[in-house]
Amino acid sequence: MSMKQKMMSLTMLALLILSAGASAEPGKAVSLDDCLAIAMTNALPMTNARLDQNILRMKANKGRSEAFPKISARGDYTRIDVAPVFDTPDGPVELAALDNYSASLNVSQLLFSGGRVGAAIRASRLTTEYSIHNLSETRSALIRDISIDFFAVLLARTAADVQRESEEQLKLFAEHVKAKHESGAVSELDWLAADLRYRNVIPARIAAENAEQLASNALHQRIGLDIDAGYVFAGALVPASMPMTEELAREMSTTNRPAIARMSTTVALLEQGVIAARSPLLPSVSISASLSHANSDGFASSDNWESHWNAGAAIEWSLFDGGLTRADVRQKRFELERQIAEFEDFKRVIRLQIRQAFLAYEQSSKAITAAESAVAIAQKTLALAGVRYDLGLATGLDVAEANVATKQARLALAVAVYEQNVAVAALEHAAGITASTFGPERGK
Incomplete structure (x- = not known):
């Protein structure tokens, strides 16, 4: 086993020990890193990847058996x-x-045996390497998916909070208008209109709370827990910083992305398959x-x-087999050529993923800047609308519209921050950063 393989094995062992010790009690607040640690033990993709690794190791042992x-x-x-x-x-x-x-x-x-035994020995070593890369890629993809689901929970929670606060503001305003109506300052129509606007936003708040619960259930499922476990995912949706430049991300992906190493190993395995297919000619x-x-x-x-x-x-020595061996060799070569073409295409796909992540990050960053200004203006407008209403210079509709504008601005800001975090998570996966670490501690 090479030094690189030993280091990867030690890294995986350390993470498994860490994840084995990580647990969360029902109802306890858990962070993003807690979710990742739990998933390393409980999530089905990791369980299947470890089983696949054991299966591939047994296949490697079978391949070496001919040499003994x-x-x-x-x-x-x-x-x-x-x-x-x-x-x-x-x-x-x-x-x-x-x-x-x-x-x-x-x-x-x-x-x-015409090279068949040597090819089998080399293939067994490559199969072991493939199992390691496959486990690392599964883990990296799971970290990305859990991170995105975690941010989705925070987004849904923020949206529910915004809906509740908007509803509470309209409720207080309706009560304020009712008091003014009882004092004879405004008409009954003004009071009823304000009360109707308050009651019309209740379904939106209920839908937002339901969406929050569904997002939480989805994250429970993703990390391998029952949806009734009742864990509370703690954190706040805050802007994320891009950890590297696009050029550095491309460079890192060629060495850090497990999927590239896995496909490279697949090409090497098919090369050994060609050698083994030629063995009956000798x-x-x-x-x-x-x-x-x-x-x-x-x-x-x-x-x-x-x-x-x-x-x-x-x-x-097989002198003639009706062309069976030569046909098998050509088939193996075609399979090798196809895999090489897919490998080159996958490299381009990764570069595209990195570019898409940077474009999404740039777009969300601009959206955050615009949304922050919109939130500040909307909140000031809402405060002024309330004051102007008390002075008789604005109507209840003006206050309601200011409330809606504030809610929309806050939701737009939350969505932009969510998309920025998703872009960073996608970049970390594409560049292979999450292959050996849990990644930046965001969402806390």
Whole structure:
């Protein structure tokens, strides 16, 4: 095992130990990092990836088996009812014993197989590497998905808070108008209109709270917990910073992204497949030896044990198989060419993912700047509308419109911050940052 493989294995072991010790009690507030640690143990993709790793390791062991000698042992016992007898001038001679025992030991070793054994050994090593890269890529994708789901919970919670605050403002305003109506300052129509506007926003608040619950349930499912576990996901939706430049992200993806290493290993495996497919075109050479021990041999009595041994070598060469081997070689080469083409395309896909993440981050950053200004203006407008209403310079509709504008501005800001965090999470996955760490501690 190479030093890089050892380091990756130690990293995975440390993370599994960390995740095994990470747990959350129902009803307890958990952070994004807590969710990631829980998922490393509980999430189905990680469980399946670890099982796949074990399966691939067993396949690797099977591939190496051809390089070792084959040893087998056999024992036989036969009981006959009557021993055959041959009459001689000196008296009868038994041709076999009533109880017959024999034991044998056989050893064989394949010396040359046209490159098939060497290809199998190299393929077994590559299969082990593939299993490591596959586990790392699964983990990286899971970190991205959990991060996005966590931010979705925070967005849904923020939206529900905005709806509740908007509803509360309209409720207080309706009560204020009612008091003014009772004092004769405004008409009953003004009071009823204000009360109607308050009641009309109640369904929106209920829908927002339901969306928050659904987002929480989805995150429970993502990290491998029952939706009734009742964990509270703690954090605030805050702007995220881009951890690197686009050029650095592209450079890091070529060395850090497990999916690239996995596809590179797949190409190498198919190359070994071509070598193995060509092996029938060359002869195979093997040697064998056996040793047997029996208590009866022809005229021998049951007390006379005989030992025999033999050894030999065999050469086998397929001279003509109807074109089967050459067709198999061409098929393996076509599969290799297809995988190489897919590998090159995947590199372009990663560059596209990185570009999309940066464009999304830039767009959301501009949206945050605009939304922050809009929120400040909307809140000031809402405060002025309330003052002007008390002075008789504005109507209840003006106050309601200012309330709606404030709510929309706050929701737009929350969405922009969410999209910015999603862009960073997508970039970290594309560049391979999350392959070895939990990533920046955002959403706390």
